[in-house]
Amino acid sequence: MARVKICGLKEEEHVQVAIEAGATWIGFMFAPSKRQISFERAAQLAQQIPSHVKKVGVFVNPTEEQVHQAVQVAELDYVQYHGNEEAQFIKNLGYPSIKAFSIRSYEDVEKASKYDVDYYLFDAPGTDFAGGSGKVFDWSLLDQLSISKERIILAGGLNQENVGRAIAQVEPFGVDVSSGVERDGVKNSELIKQFIETATTSISVAKE
Numbered sequence: 363m364a365r366v367k368i369c370g371l372k373e374e375e376h377v378q379v380a381i382e383a384g385a386t387w388i389g390f391m392f393a394p395s396k397r398q399i400s401f402e403r404a405a406q407l408a409q410q411i412p413s414h415v416k417k418v419g420v421f422v423n424p425t426e427e428q429v430h431q432a433v434q435v436a437e438l439d440y441v442q443y444h445g446n447e448e449a450q451f452i453k454n455l456g457y458p459s460i461k462a463f464s465i466r467s468y469e470d471v472e473k474a475s476k477y478d479v480d481y482y483l484f485d486a487p488g489t490d491f492a493g494g495s496g497k498v499f500d501w502s503l504l505d506q507l508s509i510s511k512e513r514i515i516l517a518g519g520l521n522q523e524n525v526g527r528a529i530a531q532v533e534p535f536g537v538d539v540s541s542g543v544e545r546d547g548v549k550n551s552e553l554i555k556q557f558i559e560t561a562t563t564s565i566s567v568a569k570e
């Protein structure tokens with residue numbers, strides 16, 4: 363069963379829907395984005411999140427101090443690095459981590475082997491911001507990946523229509539979505555529920 367990360371949540375209602383529908387990770391955006399929230403707002407939302415659902419703080423090229431502060435204030439379980447952070451920077455910080463890679467070519471996929479993180483998140487390149495573009499990249503670029511599938515999260519333009527195909531083709535441990543569960547740029551409870559239902563019941567051909 364593919365795990366699901368719902369990213370860019372800002373409202374209690376959507377956090378609750380994601381929890382009840384079976385999300386594994388909930389992502390808070392701390393980098394410049396239309397989905398950006400403060401550490402304090404994330405801390406408020408975090409109060410309703412049970413311990414089995416993991417809180418992820420998403421950053422783009424943060425300072426060490428920003429990461430330490432967010433982890434402490436919002437009691438994050440994971441830090442997601444969505445910029446050009448070096449492997450050593452992530453290692454020095456020492457938190458459970460997700461490193462995002464923007465995939466244009468196979469060279470971008472190969473960059474992942476330099477990192478020692480908990481999860482490798484493969485995403486489409488950003489447009490206005492570093493992520494959350496709603497664009498799909500060429501999943502076949504992941505065919506030659508040497509990293510264990512158990513550590514892969516697939517992102518980039520996923521939605522209820524294509525997530526089943528994505529899981530069947532890539533066989534990731536998890537899938538991540540932001541734009542695909544929004545209507546007119548705002549998170550939508552029904553779309554969140556449908557996405558999680560579809561992703562968690564989709565068959566990964568090689569495994570099931």
Ligand SMILES: O=C(O)c1ccccc1NCC(=O)[C@H](O)[C@H](O)COP(=O)(O)O
Pocket residue numbers: 369370389391393394395396397420422444485488491492493494495496497517518519520538539540541542
């Ligand atoms: O979502 C954003 O606005 C964002 C901005 C800057 C850096 C990262 C961002 N999102 C991180 C995510 O994990 C998104 O869920 C991921 O990029 C997929 O987004 P989408 O294609 O919209 O589903």
